Amino acid sequence: MQILESAAALLDTQELSALSVADLAREAGVAKGTFYVHFAHRDAFVHALHQWFHDELFGVIEEATASLPQGARRLRARLQAFLNGCRHRSGVRSLLWSTSRHPAIRGEMERRNTEASLAVAEDLRAMGHTELVEERARLLVAATTEVAAMELAADAELPGMRRALELLAESTGTERKGIRE
DSSP states (O other): OHHHHHHHHHHTTSOGGGOOHHHHHHHHTSOHHHHHHHOSSHHHHHHHHHHHHHHHHHHHHHHHHTTSOTTHHHHHHHHHHHHHHHHHTHHHHHHHHHTTTSHHHHHHHHHHHHHHHHHHHHHHHHTTOOSSHHHHHHHHHHHHHHHHHHHHHHTSOOHHHHHHHHHHHHHTTOTTTTOOO
């Protein structure tokens, strides 16, 4: 939808609180009333923007990993595609973090994190992991989100953090080899 695409472009240069319906309409090339045809109120707009961003991001991840078999290579590609997608839409990602306490957004974020965790768990299983796979997947998703937040704050890709994330993903299958309780 053009209004959401325009919002994403505007949010790369300004805060949500400064974004007006008039700005959105002008950027999208539509009448101001068109906003209200699609969104009953600002919360509906923010929720739709959140969904749109994740639909786009998950599409990028799927495209980057569709031809790869389950396992370590696909997992690394999935992590990198997520981080690159967040960097590509830094304004929207910033918006999502700033609105994450909103009940509608929180529920949507939880749903998307669960969806991502299930995909990561498939790769971990293909890598031979058997212990606490769902929990490890959830932690990898959380760690990836944290790296994305760090890159957003730094306004730069953080190669060391990306590599550490890959090492974390690769090391999750030690399955207690040589570990004492």
